[in-house]
Amino acid sequence: MTKTELAALRENYTKGSLDVKDVASTPIEQFQAWFDEAVASQLLEPNAFLLSTVSNENKPSTRVLLLKGLDNGFTFYTNYLSRKGTELAENPNACITFFWVELERQIRIEGTIEKVSDEDSDTYFHSRPRGSQIGAWVSNQSMIIENREVLEEREKHLIEKFGDAPIPRPPHWGGYRLVPNYIEFWQGRPSRLHDRIAYTLLENGEWKIDRLSP
Secondary structure: OOHHHHHOOOOOOOOOOOOHHHOOOOHHHHHHHHHHHHHHOOOOOOOEEEEEEEOOOOOEEEEEEEOOEEOOOEEEEEEOOOHHHHHHHHOOEEEEEEEEHHHOEEEEEEEEEEEOOHHHHHHHHHHOOHHHHHHHHHOOOOOOOOOHHHHHHHHHHHHHHHOOOOOOOOOOEEEEEEEEEEEEEEEOOHHHOOEEEEEEEOOOOOEEEEEEOO
């Protein structure tokens, strides 16, 4: 593809609109409403999001994860010793982004990260398929390995080791919750005049709602 062809790629968004008078009073309620619509639209993995972290050297990195819980924050599970786990230990400020292209919607969520309780991590871990439980033991996530056979041999060993017994949660694996202080909802509109509604958490615990220029 030439530079000219790449520059010519564009869509004219026409599927919806968003106004301050129409949104919920809290961003969690507004997120739930949009998420329910994404699920009802039968999107492929509507709970997939981008997690952005920053190292202590101020180097950003981003990867795709799956949302696994929603209360006062957004919960996901991963390896604590992975690159993202290391960066979250160094800097708990993070951002997650949902993009539902079929609905022409994006949600950007900024906040601070905290670990969920061991009890919550245990409960979710034991709800996973047995193969995924073993996989959490197999992978030293983000570490360099010689080849795929290293993983396959370790998986075989652990399958034999655990047998039919319950598999304990690895101490290096568990949940994080991003507690938001800023959430922005983006709805695509024609002529790139998109709707952007931002919620900002105030010191008194209330949410300030503003419309942003596209």
